[in-house]
Amino acid sequence: MRLLMMGTGPFAVPAFASLLDSEHEVVALVARPVPPPKGRVKLPLAPMRDLAAQRGVRILEPDDINAEDSCRALAALDFQLLVACDYGQILKAGTLAISPLGGINLHASLLPKYRGAAPINWAIFHGDTETGVSVIHMTARLDSGPCLVQRRTAIGPDEDAVELERRLSELGVAAVQEALGQIERWDGQSPLGTPQNPAAVTKAPRLKKTDGEVDWTRSAQQIANQVRALKPWPGTFSTWRRPQGESLRLILDHVSVAADTDRTGQPGDVVLAGKSRLLVATGGGLLSLDRVQPAGKRAMAVDEFLRGHGVTVGDRFST
Known part of the structure; x- marks a missing residue:
């Protein structure tokens, strides 16, 4: 033909x-x-x-x-x-x-x-x-x-x-x-x-930039799905905020659902900020941020990000 x-x-x-x-x-x-x-x-x-x-x-x-x-x-x-x-x-x-x-x-x-x-x-x-x-x-x-x-x-x-x-x-x-x-x-x-x-019939509309905003009241699994779904564009992003007023926008490049059950917090709360682990509370479970990309910079493993930024328990992530 x-x-x-x-x-x-x-x-x-x-x-x-x-x-x-x-x-x-x-x-x-x-x-x-x-x-x-x-x-x-x-x-x-x-x-x-x-x-x-x-x-x-x-x-x-x-x-x-x-x-x-x-x-x-x-x-x-x-x-x-x-x-x-x-x-x-x-x-x-x-x-x-x-x-x-x-x-x-x-x-x-x-x-x-x-x-x-x-x-x-x-x-x-x-x-x-x-x-x-x-x-x-x-x-x-x-x-x-x-x-x-x-x-x-x-x-x-x-x-x-x-x-x-x-x-x-x-x-x-x-x-x-x-x-x-x-x-x-x-x-x-x-x-x-x-x-x-x-x-x-279900719909799959064209993606918008706002689809990448994290709603921390959703479950850890739902946010992990969002991160996988929105590559390479628009990406999945949130803003890290410190009580003192400092803030930094991050793209969540790779995340996973954490198995920890002994830590709790309000959705968006940082509940663990160790040398190589960063856990954030969600509306259902904890989310491990494994790889992030600060605004204007390259993506990096979370341990590298933690070494260069003073993330502490009590900080928050929000849109």
Whole structure:
């Protein structure tokens, strides 16, 4: 088949690479345009564009994929099926209709769970122990088309969003290939895939900076899940405050649920500040801060942080 690939982020790279190495022909890559740099800010990495350029694949970067000129450019490509993954824009019905066989989309959740822009992050945030990938036949509604293929996998107890994204992107390769086989065998008339259950829909909205603020009334396990979920952005952060008024904002780079049961305090209280341990009370259990990043500095092990800062029992963490 003649395929049009639509993808921007790194999650799409393994699936794109597999299509380039398959019997199918990828006529072009459509990616979101890279915003111009501000000041000395470096341009983000563009692995999809890099791979397309290396393999001689035409690259299109429309500002609005649903605009008339964008649709004309797509129609001129004479492709049969659209393959979308981590693209970043919702396609309207008229845009999808350009493709004779419609489109398929690789999504990083077990749909209908976690429809939206950040399924990996929210699965970890909510403490899920299982996730997976879904390939759907696209409709104009976000992540709502019938499922063609799903693949399941466990979420490791210490796995963060960066690590899980890497694994799911590889898991998606075979899922996309299987979905392509279904499309090739489809008669174009009979029902394709399994409809999603509307009653089981949950949302995975785009992350905001404020999602990283620690609410110390939550349990230690919930905060540990938050730290794993929000890597690399926005990160999970709180402010260390001393009774004398000194304060310092910290990113919690790595934490763990402490087994100690003989120390208590109000949520946010420092209950232990030893040479190599820093324990903070939460709404349920104690949280061990194992690695932190002070504002404007690099991440460091907590023993290094403790040597350079006079943290004591009675200090507090708060937003």
